[in-house]
Amino acid sequence: MEIFEHNLLFLFKNMPMLLSGALTAILLTFTSIIIGLVVGIMVTFFRIYGSKFTKKLMFAYEWLLKGTPPLILIFIFYFGLGNYLNLGEFFAAALALGLRSSAYQAQIYRGAVLSISTEQTEAGLSLGLSRFKTFYLVILPQAIRLSLPGFTNEFTIVLKDTPLAYGVGLVEILKAGRDILAQQLSAAIVSGKVTASLNPFIVYLTCALIYFVLFEIFYYSLNALSKKFQIPGFIFDK
C-alpha cells in the first residue's frame, strides 16, 4: 500500500495543475455553450421564419455539424481555419464544439417553439400585437422554459466533450493528468526508482472524478434554475 499512498500524496501535490486544467475545461464549456446559444437561436429563427432557401441552408448546416465526429471537427478547426486565423488550441476547440452545439441547440429551440400551440400566437395577434411582439412577449418566454431540460442536457454533453481538445494539445484535465504522469515517469527513469512512478489508472480515475464533480455541480445548478423559472402548475402538454 506504500505505492497507493505514494500515488495519492503525489496527486495531492499536483492538485494545482489539475485544478488549472479544470478551470480551462470550465471556461471551454462556457465559451462553447455561449457560441452554441447565439448561433443556435439564429438558426432556429431562420429555420422557422426564413425563406425556403434559408430554411434549406439551415437544415444543411445542422446536418453537417451533427454528422461530423467532434474530435475531427476540432482538428479541422485547429489545423485548417485555426492556421489561417492563428486561433490557438482554446479558441479552435471552442469554435468547433460551439458550432457543433449550435446545431443541437437549434434543434432544442425549434422543438420548443413549434410545440407551443398556434392558438397562443393567434391570441397575441388578436390583441393587436405585431408578429414580432407576439413572438417576444408570448412565445419566447414559454419557449425558454420548454428548452431548459434540453439545454441542461446539452450543457453536460459539451462539458464531457472538452477532453477532446487534448487532441490538439489544450491543457484541460485529461492533459494535465497525462502531463503529471509523464513528468513523474521521466523523474523515475532519471533517478532509477521505478516504484516512484505513478499508476496511470489512479491518475485517470482522478481526472474522471474531477469531471464528474463538475458535471454534478452544473447539472444541479441548472436544474435548480429550471425549477425557479417554472410556470406554476403548468405541464406543457397542450
Place this chain on the structure above:
Amino acid sequence: MADELLKVESIEKSFGKQKVLDGVSFILNKGEVKVIVGPSGTGKSTLLRCINLLNPPDKGKIYLQNKEITSLKHTLVPAVRQKIGMVFQHFALFNHLTAIDNVALGLLKVRKMNKTDAYKKAIDELNRVGLADHKDKYPAQLSGGQKQRVGIARALAMDPLLILFDEPTSALDPELIGEVLAVMQALAKDGMTMICVTHEMGFAKSVANEVIFMEKGKIIEQGLPEELFSNAKNPRTREFLSKISQLYGETGHK
C-alpha cells in the same frame, strides 16, 4: 346604414385544394348578436379568422365601420385587430402570465397605457366576469370555465367594437359551461356586438338576433332564432337543428 359595423362580402377561402369558404356574405349591425351554427369543418372558425385577418380571405371584401380592411397594408393590420376581440375554443391564455397580467398585456403593450391605469382596468374587467379574486393565479391553476372567463376579460379590456367567439364552450366540462354562457349573455344584454360560433342553442334562443346555418362553406339559411328552430325553410337546416336539440337538449348542452 349608420349602425352597420361589419360587412362581409362574398368571401372565399381555400386551404390548398380544399375550398373552405365559398361565397359568404352578411351584415352585422352595432349591438347585434349573431350565432353561427353548422357541422364541423364547414368553415365557421375560418370565417371568424377571416374577419380579424388572422387568415385573410382569398377573395371578397370585409368592411369594418365602412372601411375596407381586406386590402390594408401589412403594417396597418394590428390596429384593426385591436378593435376586434376574439375568444378561443381552447382559451389560449398566455401560460406564463397570471390572470391579471393576461388581461393587462394588451393594455400595456398595444394601447401603451401606464401600469396604474392598465392594472386598474384589468381588475375592472376581471370583476365584470367575476374573477377578481383569482387575479394572481396562473392559467394552469384555473378551471376551464375560469380560464375562458379570463379570456373574455382579456378581449373586453381592449374595448373592442365587436367580439368573435369561436366555440367558447366546446372544450368545457358540462358543469362549467353555464358560468361562461352567463357572462356572454350579460355581455349581449349590455349591448356588445358579438358573433358566436357555438352549439349552445339555449344561448342562441335567448340572446341571438339572428342565427346563421352554414354548411360546406356556404350560408344555407339565416333568420330569427324562433323562425329557424321551429320553422326552418331548408330541410338541411331542420335536420341539423333537430339533431343538435336531440344531442344537446333544449338548452344546448348535455
